[in-house]
Amino acid sequence: MAVSRRRMLAWITGTGLVGSGVLSAVSNFVFIKPRATYGQPQRFSIGKPDDFPAGTRIALEARRICVVREGNKLAALSTTCTHLGCIVGLADTGFACPCHGSRFDSDGTVTGGPAPRALPWYKITLAPNGEIEVDKDTEITPGSYLTL
């Protein structure tokens, strides 16, 4: 069946318009989130496991995490309070917010104060160069450690 020239042109025009429209919509979804962010990267290495001997519980202020090592098990907890984002400090019973009084136990579970949620645990891996890599973009179930 022969297609008329007019019909053919209408098809091409239509495809062009609809295709461009679809691509625009896709672009909007793709590019709405910037590919690179400014500020410190969310995945970073914090040094060799040897830097954290067994029994360590150390808060890395600049990175806003607390590194815990028990035996050969390692974990990284957030030290950003889930209430208003203050930096919680290490306390004998776990963590304590100096501003609004939220309290967490050593696993990050809320034990008092206005904090609505427990402190998140971050995924940690051992990078090929032997350093510990913390990925603050990925939260894991509290209580899951990296075994060395």
Added chain:
Amino acid sequence: MRFALAVGTFLILVIHGVILYNQFSHKWEAHQIAYFNQAKAMAKGEAERASLEARGPRIEQTVVADFGETRVDRCITCHIASDDPRFSTYQQPLKTHPYSLAMGDVQKNGRWERRHKFSEFGCTVCHDGQGRGLSPKDAHGEDEYWPDPILGAAVQENWRKEFVPMLRGKEYLEANCAQCHTGAHFTGTPTVRKGMDLFYASNCYGCHRIEGLSDGTIGPDLTEVGRKFKIDYLYTRIKDPKSVLATSIMPKFNMLSDQDIKALVIFLKSRKGKNFSETEMDRYRLRATGGAELVQAHIKPVQINPAQMAKQGEQLVLDRACTACHKLGAKDGAIAPDLSFEGLVKDPAWLDSHFRNPRITMPDSIMPAFRFTDDEFKAMTSYLSGLKAVPAMPTPEATYKALCLRCHGEKGDGRGLIAEHLDPSPRDFTKAAFMNSKPMGRLVASISKGVDGTSMPAWGKLVDEKQATALLGYIQTAFVKEPRQEPKARNLPAANPVASSPESIARGEATFVNRCAGCHGRKGDGKGPNSLDILPKPRNLRNGLFMASVNDTRLFDSILYGVQGTAMPSWIDYGMSNNDVGDLVNFLRNLNPKPKGGQNAGTI
């Protein structure tokens, strides 16, 4: 119409598609995918494989905050395996950054550990380049206007082809090491050290200021030179200053080898304003001392043996780059006067004080005051004052060529080789009006006694009065080109008829501001607003040595009758009386306190 619409919409679709496709097919994504695949194949456990599985390509970045301005390094985006020791045999960009003892890396239990961790230092702190760039051309700083192309083994595309063999990047890395490792005995930066030594040995410090290292004022400040200029620019600028900037007065240092220049470039490249290891306290201390102590510390004083003084002085004159500006025998820097017969032209006292502070003996000299020791100055003086060989000058023309040519020029127009660096400029002999308005006696005196406060030396020990007269005869025929006429005697007072008093000085100042400041400047330094258009330039009336060497009669002559062949008019024509001029002379004399010692104050 329909056809155009169809083609148009289809084209838009294609362009749209291409743009979108480009956004999804970055080179760095391909590199990262290749890395993940390789790493998965090498993975030891299921957990490691799973964690790699979870990672998709994304822009990796390090924010480095401890080294000057906060910088963002995205180099890892492509060089994703740089910290993965398993990739040491791969090709770039998936190659492990080499470990080396020289960089402070250490081996522990068979594994290397980095001294300079990428998470702390990033990449651009050491390698330069554009940390944010994500295409090789951008990231490696190969775009034309980026001042710091990446330093490494690569030869940069945009570096000048003729310099490429000398600009292998790896050695230039030292410039960045030296931004923290400033210690004099740091073994990692021998070339920077060599460059710094050359900076002092070649007397660069005399003209250039580098905060904390030197305080020269003649050339540009080099404190941040490493941040502003590219390597090949610096290289060319030192190798042949005039090829880059035609008006540059920087001498060409012929004694510097290509390796020396390279060391200087690397040293300069390390000067980026701030050294990362300096504390505020260090900076404060450096500002307080102005770097004077550092210059002293860097120039190793030479032990002078009294018996060999002249010999050592010769060595010093040669070593310390004096001939980069001056002429001495066959060497000629083409900037400053000839020293070949200095012993006949200047006496030792003059030389010694000229060394210590050139502006005491020559108020507008551009020669820097170098910081050598007393003994070294004595040795150099002793050598120079021993230079007493009179060149062969059989004819007046030969005399002119041997003594006058360098300043007054081949055509006698005062534009000799070094004339542009002399202030006041050498006299233009082609101005017949000037030459014929001065009595012979004065011209002969200028030759044999020199002119104080200017670069005109006293040639009395090289040419006697007869030769001087013959020389003037030659100048008259060759350059003035008008027959010599003795000027008519002028009606001038033998001494200033107005006694100096505060009132007289005040009246003189008022006249000066009204009549003279336009050319001679409000301060009398010859830099008035009109001076820019005038050649020869108006006399600097604060040149104490010159002012002390001329008597009141001569000042009256110049003011009342003008200076023919220059812009100085005859003020009699404007109704200035002897009393007005007397006030002016009192004002000018008051401007210049008694000078400490001129060219003619010594033995000559």
